[in-house]
Each structure stands twice: as structure tokens, then as C-alpha cells.
Amino acid sequence: MTYEETMDYLVSLTKFGISLGMERISRLVELMQHPERRFKSIHVTGSNGKGSTTAMLAAIMTASGIKTGMYTSPHLDDYPERMIVNGKQIAREEFAQAINYTRKFVEQMLTEGYEHPTEFEILTAAAFYYFAAVGVEYVVVEVGLGGLLDSTNVIVPEVSVVTNVTLEHTDRCGGTVAEIATHKAGIIKEGIPVVTGAGGAALDVITRTAVEKQAKVYTYGREFSNSYHGMMDGRQKISFQSSTLGNIDAQVNLLGFHQVDNSAMAIATALVLAQKDKRITFDAIQKGLRTVTWPGRFELVAGKPIIVIDGAHNPDGARVLRKNLDEVFPGKNITFALGILRDKDVTGIIRELIKPNDTVVTVQPLSYRAATPEEIAQVIEAKHVEAAASIDAGIERAKELAGPEGIVCVAGSLYLIGEARQVIYK
Missing domain, CATH: 3.40.1190.10 (Mur-like, catalytic domain)
Incomplete structure (x- = not known):
């Protein structure tokens, strides 16, 4: 073959x-x-x-x-x-x-x-x-x-x-x-x-x-x-x-x-x-x-805005990611491009990761197990939530909403990270 x-x-x-x-x-x-x-x-x-x-x-x-x-x-x-x-x-x-x-x-x-x-x-x-x-x-x-x-x-x-x-x-x-x-x-x-x-x-x-x-x-x-x-x-x-x-x-x-x-x-x-x-x-x-290198795990991408890429595919991983975000970027509200698999603890991940003043753009990871952006958006309580038609569109929209001085975090599934890195590094 x-x-x-x-x-x-x-x-x-x-x-x-x-x-x-x-x-x-x-x-x-x-x-x-x-x-x-x-x-x-x-x-x-x-x-x-x-x-x-x-x-x-x-x-x-x-x-x-x-x-x-x-x-x-x-x-x-x-x-x-x-x-x-x-x-x-x-x-x-x-x-x-x-x-x-x-x-x-x-x-x-x-x-x-x-x-x-x-x-x-x-x-x-x-x-x-x-x-x-x-x-x-x-x-x-x-x-x-x-x-x-x-x-x-x-x-x-x-x-x-x-x-x-x-x-x-x-x-x-x-x-x-x-x-x-x-x-x-x-x-x-x-x-x-x-x-x-x-x-x-x-x-x-x-x-x-x-x-x-x-x-x-x-x-x-x-x-x-x-x-x-x-x-x-x-x-x-x-x-x-x-x-x-x-x-x-x-x-x-x-x-x-x-x-x-x-x-x-x-x-x-x-x-x-x-x-x-x-x-x-x-x-x-x-x-x-x-x-050692290990892409997609609290990976920082310099730019305007700064982008953080992290799989954070379960509640404990989401809790650690949130702790890192708050300690590295104190006082900053985060704009998320968030995609999660349907068979994961969607509610638990969102509870640990998202705060009321955050902005969230939901996307669909590249997996047959993925929850739709609309399914994820329905269970998020944040300042602003919207669903995107694609990973590319979702990341671009998150950057727009964050502004040049903001912080964008792409998270929720390792099946999201590969495509996200291609979009971000293109």
C-alpha cells in the first residue's frame, strides 16, 4: 500500500x-x-x-x-x-x-x-x-x-x-x-x-x-x-x-x-x-x-493575541489548565476555542475550565466521537458563547473577540489540537 x-x-x-x-x-x-x-x-x-x-x-x-x-x-x-x-x-x-x-x-x-x-x-x-x-x-x-x-x-x-x-x-x-x-x-x-x-x-x-x-x-x-x-x-x-x-x-x-x-x-x-x-x-x-518537547500541552504561541494550546480532555486536566492560565496570565479573561468529545465529561470539563467572564467559541474536534458545537454551547454559562462552523473559523473568531492584547486558549480535546496547530502556524 x-x-x-x-x-x-x-x-x-x-x-x-x-x-x-x-x-x-x-x-x-x-x-x-x-x-x-x-x-x-x-x-x-x-x-x-x-x-x-x-x-x-x-x-x-x-x-x-x-x-x-x-x-x-x-x-x-x-x-x-x-x-x-x-x-x-x-x-x-x-x-x-x-x-x-x-x-x-x-x-x-x-x-x-x-x-x-x-x-x-x-x-x-x-x-x-x-x-x-x-x-x-x-x-x-x-x-x-x-x-x-x-x-x-x-x-x-x-x-x-x-x-x-x-x-x-x-x-x-x-x-x-x-x-x-x-x-x-x-x-x-x-x-x-x-x-x-x-x-x-x-x-x-x-x-x-x-x-x-x-x-x-x-x-x-x-x-x-x-x-x-x-x-x-x-x-x-x-x-x-x-x-x-x-x-x-x-x-x-x-x-x-x-x-x-x-x-x-x-x-x-x-x-x-x-x-x-x-x-x-x-x-x-x-x-x-x-x-524535551511535547506539542499541544500548555503550548504558548507568541503573537497578538497570545494563544495557548492544550488538550485538557477531562475535568482534572481542565482544572490544571485553568490554574496555569490564571497564574501565568493573572487577572485576564480568556477567550476559548473549545471542542470536546461527546463521550467525555463535557459538563465537568466546562465547570473546571470556564469562568463567567470568559468568552467561548465552540468548535467540533476531528473525531466521529465529537460533540457538535451547538451541543457544547448549550451547557456553557459565560459572558459570550457562540458556535463556529469549523475549527479554522472558530479560532479566527476567538482571536477577533479576544483582540490583540487578549489571550486565546484552544482546548478540550487532543483531537482538536492537531488541526488547531495547522491553523495557528500556517
């Missing part, structure tokens, strides 16, 4: 939707001779921060001189963003080849009577094949949804990471934090160390699972801590402390106070790995954090 034919094939797979379960992916990687066993891995899940933590870890591993892959989802602009090696995304031709190779085994599965794998399952298997084929040593793997029944859970990692747990995906992972934590804790493997930033009932579930699996747990706020010490050269200065792992000062090239927590997770994980792999040094950790 050409790259264009590959895109058509992937689009055709969306009809299978999201279907959690391990039977299909397990058979698929088995037929492919288990590419996921040909590299070491780090597995990252959590309600918020898992993407940033994944990016930080991959940057640290690369800075350590280790050939490192990174698998994330969803993409912002194009599918190849999901498969990165040493900071460089897979070429389109290689991506098409990996999908085409995987498709042969999908067809074999179907002849055996298996259900058709989902898009994400095929992407995951293709990514593992690609990473194995190019000879990476480590892959940092971000969970797609939950953990226990996510297709990435065929790996047996060197470290399991659970950044935090809040209410999300309640239709698939349960209606309580404890039930959702059970899915997140599903990535914990026998004897494999766990790094977590979870607390309360979620931490109870994670700790209990780890005890059952005889897995050592490193908990944020107990075994390690992190503190913010201002800005330097456009980066956040942080100080990581742990009586068991060591102390390190660093600068983080990602903005937003939530990145203090995410960098703590990345540093703790790297130091756990360093107990076995001496290539992972303090210098490498500092270099990785100083150079």
Missing part, C-alpha cells in the same frame, strides 16, 4: 470503534512472532500527564545514548507522530510498510475466526514490529485507554508507571476512582517495579495490586518529591529529592505547573531504571528534561 492507501485503510477501521480486550492483540502479536519481546519497555498510564511523562522519559533515554522508541496516541497532525525513534518520527513510507506487513496477519486472524482487530490494535502491533525492525533497545509505551485491557498491555516492561487516577472513561473503566484504578493497575506485572503519583482510593488499589504481584512501589510524596523554583531561560527549575533514589536539580522544557509532577514521575522512573542500567546518569536526566 502507498501512504495514501494506508490512510484509507486506517479510516476504514474506525467502524470497529473502541473495543477493549486482549484476545485479538495477543493473537496478532503471536502471529507476528512477538515483536514486543525484542526490546525493553517502559509502560505509562494515568488519567493525566501520561503523554508528557512518556515524552520526558523518551528524551532522557535518548540523552543516555540509548536507541529509544516512543509510542503515543492520539496523534495531533498525522499518524506517524505516534511512532518515534530518538526524537524522529517514522517516515511515511516506513509507516505504510509497517501497516501493510501487519495487515497480512490480520487477514490470517480473520481466516481463523477471530474478530477484526481495532484500528488501535493494528497500530500498536505495527509500532512494535517497526521498533523491533529498526533495532531500538527501549520503547516508552503510552497506554491508549485504561491499561488492563488496553492493547499495549501485551508488553512486560522494566518499570510500570501510573501517573494519577481521576474519573474518566467511566463507560468503559467503571464509575468510581477505585474501579478506574483497577484498570490502570492492570499494567503492573509480576516483580516489576511501579512508579506512581496516585493518591487516596486509587493508591490503595495500586498498592494492593503491587503487593499481589510482589512489585516494589515508589510513590510520589512518599519515596520521592519534587518542588518548583521559578524559571530560567524559559524553562521551569525543579528540585527532585528521594532518600532512596537520589537528589537532582533540573530544568524542564515544558510549561505549566503540572509538569513539576510529571517530571517527578519521569525522574523517579529513570532513576529506578538506572539501578540496573548505568548509562542513565544525572547528566542524561538533566539533558533530557532540558530538551
